[in-house]
Amino acid sequence: MAAKVLAIANQKGGVGKTTTAVTLGSALARAGKKVLLLDLDPHACATLHARIYAQDIGHSLHDLFLAEESQWPELWNKIIRANALAHIDIAPGSIRLAELELDLRERKGKGAILLRGMRHVLPQYDYIVLDCPPHVGILLVNALVAADVLIIPIQTDFLALHGLKLLFDTLGILNKALGKPVFYRAVPTMFDKRTKACNRVLALLQEKMGSSLFSTIIGIDTRFREASAQGCTIYDLDARSRGALCYECLAKEVMSLW
Numbered sequence: 001m002a003a004k005v006l007a008i009a010n011q012k013g014g015v016g017k018t019t020t021a022v023t024l025g026s027a028l029a030r031a032g033k034k035v036l037l038l039d040l041d042p043h044a045c046a047t048l049h050a051r052i053y054a055q056d057i058g059h060s061l062h063d064l065f066l067a068e069e070s071q072w073p074e075l076w077n078k079i080i081r082a083n084a085l086a087h088i089d090i091a092p093g094s095i096r097l098a099e100l101e102l103d104l105r106e107r108k109g110k111g112a113i114l115l116r117g118m119r120h121v122l123p124q125y126d127y128i129v130l131d132c133p134p135h136v137g138i139l140l141v142n143a144l145v146a147a148d149v150l151i152i153p154i155q156t157d158f159l160a161l162h163g164l165k166l167l168f169d170t171l172g173i174l175n176k177a178l179g180k181p182v183f184y185r186a187v188p189t190m191f192d193k194r195t196k197a198c199n200r201v202l203a204l205l206q207e208k209m210g211s212s213l214f215s216t217i218i219g220i221d222t223r224f225r226e227a228s229a230q231g232c233t234i235y236d237l238d239a240r241s242r243g244a245l246c247y248e249c250l251a252k253e254v255m256s257l258w
């Protein structure tokens, strides 16, 4: 077994990245897959969602980025929290991840630290999900370099479309640096079929992105907020709810990518 790595990223904030990382991860775990979620966001929302609090974290992903390569196997054991949320293992994030840009300024090959570090955990999982921060920087670059697929949640909202150009500019730069295009799929989120604006944005996305768009559309569902408030997933609240079924469909599409 060698895990497939799913980077959940979009430079735009609040589009459903963390919700997708947690819920897709949970849907994959419900399908019998072994899942590890890495919280690469300094705001550590996925970590907080799992009710892992800063004061209780001995080691976070920040330590991995700074450690010597020989320390990595031992560090992973200290970082990973088994079954932290809905049968997903979680590697917590930390506010100190925000300092990485400075911490790593002299480090050679700093864009591939995660790729190299993850080799030690790939054999233990089916999927490793990366919850990325909403800005371009060393964390996003590490995530994209390490990813087998980039999953871009796109809020079905006109303002969200404007942020997309930025993301594709970044991808263009990275494609050149890597010498190969990053494989990506986008997923429309927070879709409210009753509103004209949502329908128009969805039609635009389908027209512009074609087969780069997953068929699954994530509908709006208030239970997502409820789940994060309760430190559980939508599957624990109502496994037959709209939001739960949407991510179940997305998980099936993801599993059929390879």
Ligand SMILES: Nc1ncnc2c1ncn2[C@@H]1O[C@H](COP(=O)(O)OP(=O)(O)OP(=O)(O)O)[C@@H](O)[C@H]1O
Pocket (backbone or CB within 6 Å): 012, 013, 014, 015, 016, 017, 018, 019, 020, 041, 045, 133, 134, 189, 190, 191, 218, 219, 220, 221, 222, 224, 225, 226, 228, 243
């Ligand atoms: N499909 C949905 N229906 C309703 N609410 C949703 C849905 N997806 C996400 N939300 C809510 O929208 C808010 C933002 O979502 P989330 O935190 O997943 O976005 P994000 O892209 O990770 O944000 P950030 O860029 O700040 O990390 C959260 O309160 C979440 O519960």
Ligand SMILES: [Mg+2]
Pocket (backbone or CB within 6 Å): 017, 018, 019, 041, 045, 132
């Ligand atoms: Mg987030």
